[in-house]
Amino acid sequence: MRNDGPIAGRLPAAVLFDRDGTLIRDVPYNGDPARVMPVAGARSALTLLRRRGVRTGVVTNQSGLGRGLLTADQVRRVNRRVERLLGPFDVWAVCPHGPDEGCACRKPAPGLVLRAARELGVDPADCVVIGDIGSDMEAARAAGARGVLVPTRATRREEVLRAEWRAADLPAAVHAVLAAAARPVAVPAVEGGPR
Numbered sequence: 194m195r196n197d198g199p200i201a202g203r204l205p206a207a208v209l210f211d212r213d214g215t216l217i218r219d220v221p222y223n224g225d226p227a228r229v230m231p232v233a234g235a236r237s238a239l240t241l242l243r244r245r246g247v248r249t250g251v252v253t254n255q256s257g258l259g260r261g262l263l264t265a266d267q268v269r270r271v272n273r274r275v276e277r278l279l280g281p282f283d284v285w286a287v288c289p290h291g292p293d294e295g296c297a298c299r300k301p302a303p304g305l306v307l308r309a310a311r312e313l314g315v316d317p318a319d320c321v322v323i324g325d326i327g328s329d330m331e332a333a334r335a336a337g338a339r340g341v342l343v344p345t346r347a348t349r350r351e352e353v354l355r356a357e358w359r360a361a362d363l364p365a366a367v368h369a370v371l372a373a374a375a376r377p378v379a380v381p382a383v384e385g386g387p388r
Contacts, residue, residue, distance in 0.1 A: 204247055204374040206315035207283070208367070209306060209338070211324035212253035214345050215363065217275060219325075222257035224267030226274035234364035236279050241367055243280065248313055250284035251275070252305035252322065252332070258289035265289070284309045300324075301331030306338055323366050327352030341366045 213219040218230045242249055251272070257263035272285060286305040290296040298304030303317075310317040322333035322340045326348055333340030342348070342356035343366050353359065360366035 202374065202376060204245060205321045205339075205370060206319035207248040207250055207310065207313050207321075208242055208370060209250045209252045209284075209286075209309050209320055209322045211300075211322075211326075211329045212251050212272075212275065214325040214347055215323060215329075215343060216251070216279060219345070219347060222260075222262045223271060224257070224263045226270045229271060229274040229278065231275075231278050232363055234362060238364045238367040239279055241371065245371065248283040248315070250286065250309045250313065251282050252286045252300070252309055252329075254288045254299050254305075254328075256288075256291045256299070259291035259294060284312045286312070301328040301335065303332050303336035306332050306336035310336070310338070321370055323363065323370075327355060330356055341369065 210216050216231065216235050218232060220228050223229070239249060255263065255268050258265065258268060268287065276282060286298070286309040288296065288298040288300070288305055290299050292299065296302070296304070298308065306317055306320065306322055310320055317336040317338045320338040322329055322338050323343060324330065324340065325343050325345045330340040330342055330352070340356070340358060342353065342359040343361075343363055344353050344359065360369055
């Protein structure tokens with residue numbers, strides 16, 4: 194991750210997480226809460242943010258709904274299991290559409306990030322999005338938020354190379370966000386002084 198961090202000099206108003214592959218292990222079209230398994234360090238990373246007063250949310254594409262592979266109840270039950278294991282999130286933004294439906298919410302479109310920020314009452318520019326693939330980063334950028342890529346085996350090499358910010362794992366991403374907030378922002382010198 195670069196030295197100046199995702200939002201240098203201040204805590205973000207919110208950190209928004211992709212769900213599958215970022216917070217929990219990716220099980221394609223999972224409708225079974227018993228198969229939910231958090232990634233290493235997820236609970237402690239979220240606890241760090243919550244203790245600092247940073248709001249947390251989830252922004253997740255769930256095309257299994259649009260494809261008829263999942264029911265809304267299954268998605269709700271999986272999301273409740275995520276919260277039982279990782280603690281409560283301040284907002285959930287779920288896209289139920291398939292990739293060919295042309296909606297404005299499915300990442301890489303900015304809709305989920307914008308919806309989450311609106312529901313939290315914060316400016317998207319004051320948000321950080323943490324995800325594992327390029328569409329998470331593109332959604333963040335399109336919404337005016339900052340993105341941190343946490344690559345997994347599913348992340349394509351070109352997505353890693355294109356990412357402005359990246360971290361080795363979820364705890365490292367959260368630590369970098371908090372470290373950036375602790376760094377002072379340089380104020381440009383003004384020529385001439387007071388008149």
